[in-house]
Amino acid sequence: MLARNAESLYWIGRYVERADDTARILDVTVHQLLEDSNVDPDQASRTLLRVLGIEPPAERLDMWSLTDIVAFSRDTYGGTSIVGAISAARENARGAREVTSTEIWECLNTTYNALAERERTARRLGPHQFLSYVEGRAAMFAGLADSTLSRDDGYRFMVLGRAIERVDMIVRLLLSRVGDSGSSPAWVTLLRSAGAHDTYLRTYRGALDAGRVVEFMLLDRLFPRSIFYSLRLAEHSLDELQNSPHSRVGATAEAQRLLGRARSELEFLQPGALLESLEMRLAALQKTCRDVGEALALQYFHSAPWVGWTDAGRSSALVIEEGEL
Incomplete structure (x- = not known):
């Protein structure tokens, strides 16, 4: 298997899992903020951001600002937001179409294309439906991977990630x-x-x-x-x-x-x-x-560096010298 395909499959596995886990964690935190008035929204939000490895901003946080950072942000490094992770998984799948199934590509592509509309709905009605959608699509991806991929090295790299x-x-x-x-x-x-x-x-x-x-x-x-x-x-x-x-x-x-x-x-x-x-x-x-x-x-x-034939380099240098003479 090509190194780039192996790396893409490994990161597809990681990014889909990251989106799923982040959606679960954020969903529970949002419900806690809505149901328990004793919970400080700023403190709970900062705790979650530290869990996810995201640097908290200076301003005070609430449920909506937390959701913007964790779910909808497209500026986070390394796909730490849900949208960022799904986008990264789709990009990796697009570059490795020859080693993934059509069903897996369509699942990731459809999920990515629906994010904008789902985000607009979440901003009106709350983030729960958006997060449930991500969890459901991640479960669909896992099921399609288990049912449509051969148990070869590509599948193993995805499971490993x-x-x-x-x-x-x-x-x-x-x-x-x-x-x-x-x-x-x-x-x-x-x-x-x-x-x-x-x-x-x-x-x-x-x-x-x-x-x-x-x-x-x-x-x-x-x-x-x-x-x-x-x-x-x-x-x-x-x-x-x-x-x-x-x-x-x-x-x-x-x-x-x-x-x-x-x-x-x-x-x-x-x-x-x-x-x-x-x-x-x-x-x-x-x-x-x-x-x-x-x-x-x-x-x-990491692919090996390019190595050229030493004789070919010596011959081309000789031809140049003879031409100059």
Whole structure:
């Protein structure tokens, strides 16, 4: 597979996942601001912007200014807004049409073309319908990818990007709650932002405390949005790309080594020790996501520099010299 196509598929997976997760997080925050008068809109907005890695502006924030920045902004760097992420995913899909299905391209293109009208409606009626639309289109994209793409290297790069982005977003959510009390309602907000509230309640029979929430979001082996599950999925995809899932010498690539180390540190961690040095552990996971992205770029996406034949260069120089004489 061409390096540019592999990189495009990897970033399609990341950008669609980013748009989906951002829409979920913003939707929960907007509902919280509308329903709970005790919540300070400016403080809640700044907390969300820090979660998403966006520098908060100097002026006071409310629900509408927050939505403008997180959902509709076209000036954010790296596709951090919802519109920016969908636009970036579409551009990558347009450049990799030969390795994606027609259904995937039409899904992303249709979603992008509908954003302007959806944005105008959201400014009149509120952002919920816009955010629900994005979540639904991201779910459609995931379903089309699973049902229309061959399980080849292209599919693995897309799944790899989605898994790494999911780890990064869940880590950001957990970092925003470090220091909260064990019975704080913010933990319910976190579960809803991750789409994990119903599954958590079924798993723990409704018992809610900080330790169990962190344990569920970090270590659960069955929930697809947990950090452990996503790390294992990314590691499996990378093993398949290496074409040597049972190599005798262990991890030979830097990205594979980083993912394996992060996954094993969680796998053999005592659940009761999760809240101890949680912030440091989450910061290490966030750094792992950055390092894995850089390692993948070096290993797969950066094409080799152009190399010309030395004889050809010498011959052309000789011809020029003879012509001058």
